[in-house]
Amino acid sequence: MIAIPTLETSRLILRGPGAQDFDAFAAFYASPRADFVGGPLSSELSWRMLAMEIGHWTLKGFGRWTIETRDGGDIVGMVGLFEPEGWPEPEIGWDLFNGFEGRGYATEAGEAARAYAYDILGWTTAISLVKPDNTGSAAVATRLGARHDGDFTHERHGFMHVYRHPAPDTLVNGGVEAYA
Amino acid sequence: MTAFTLPIPVIETERLILRGPRESDFEAHASFMASDRSQFVGGPQDRWNSWKGLLGQYGHWALRGYGFWTISDRATKAPLGKCGFIYNDGWNEPELGWHIYAASEGKSIAFEAVSAARAHGVTMGLDGVISYIDPANSRSLRLAERLGARFEREGEVIGHACHIYRHPRTEAA
Numbered sequence: 001m002i003a004i005p006t007l008e009t010s011r012l013i014l015r016g017p018g019a020q021d022f023d024a025f026a027a028f029y030a031s032p033r034a035d036f037v038g039g040p041l042s043s044e045l046s047w048r049m050l051a052m053e054i055g056h057w058t059l060k061g062f063g064r065w066t067i068e069t070r071d072g073g074d075i076v077g078m079v080g081l082f083e084p085e086g087w088p089e090p091e092i093g094w095d096l097f098n099g100f101e102g103r104g105y106a107t108e109a110g111e112a113a114r115a116y117a118y119d120i121l122g123w124t125t126a127i128s129l130v131k132p133d134n135t136g137s138a139a140v141a142t143r144l145g146a147r148h149d150g151d152f153t154h155e156r157h158g159f160m161h162v163y164r165h166p167a168p169d170t171l172v173n174g175g176v177e178a179y180a
Numbered sequence: 181m182t183a184f185t186l187p188i189p190v191i192e193t194e195r196l197i198l199r200g201p202r203e204s205d206f207e208a209h210a211s212f213m214a215s216d217r218s219q220f221v222g223g224p225q226d227r228w229n230s231w232k233g234l235l236g237q238y239g240h241w242a243l244r245g246y247g248f249w250t251i252s253d254r255a256t257k258a259p260l261g262k263c264g265f266i267y268n269d270g271w272n273e274p275e276l277g278w279h280i281y282a283a284s285e286g287k288s289i290a291f292e293a294v295s296a297a298r299a300h301g302v303t304m305g306l307d308g309v310i311s312y313i314d315p316a317n318s319r320s321l322r323l324a325e326r327l328g329a330r331f332e333r334e335g336e337v338i339g340h341a342c343h344i345y346r347h348p349r350t351e352a353a
Binding site for chain 1 (some may be wrong): 200201202203206210226227228229230231232233234235236237238239240242243268269270271338
């Protein structure tokens, strides 16, 4: 049995990904917004990508959650802990699906995912990888208190900026109050 | 908690154990997928795509309730290949697929593993399934025929032309 924990924030629920996410997931991966995360993808490849997200939990013991709004249950994106082949170290990653940008959802969800990594899994540090042109994602990393800390080139994803998150002992209750 | 109806069933045969994929299978999987032997199953692939593929095989179980097993040696536990059921988005229907790593070829391992997987599939409601086979993949064609599958029609899967073989339903087998 794979048991993926559910996390709750003030506006969001982070839950394990499943078949019910496919339409939203495939729509995102078919769009130019997915350029920064390996897209655009066909419907078939999006399905495989969703299967991959679930498999990450099983093989690694952590992974990415589907982000839903508490109010209305909209599927607004993915967030979580990701360490695929060839990554320099485990990262906190996020994608917001089309139409859900600009509301602070990625920051709110990213903070919850980071707190899980630090408080539950015992990570002592965390990075986020951001493509240089992905200004939206870089802004989220910055709001989370992460700072540009070198670069990394992946055989598939190419050149990315490494953002280093504040260490657990510099955060207050897992949050980013110190950076607000 | 989000829970999926797993675990993946374990199937034992005379020489083999079919079990769920593990991260420790990755090197054998990536090595196969980097080789020309993978040309009929979407390869050759780089390590990134091989890794995604391995995770996707696990997620397939969660999404569909069935999927691909790692074929392992009963004695040494080493991974020898894969077989099982694949039904990705846009495919015609669930297919029974297989591949065997180079070191284990010619020992009837695929026949033994796929026979067991197919029989188990019947208990999961997968009976009389298809196999997509590239007509140039003569070894797989021979195995399909040895398994009693018969050519049904020409078709395609994710844009690749292939032959569709139909396995006998259990009552007809």
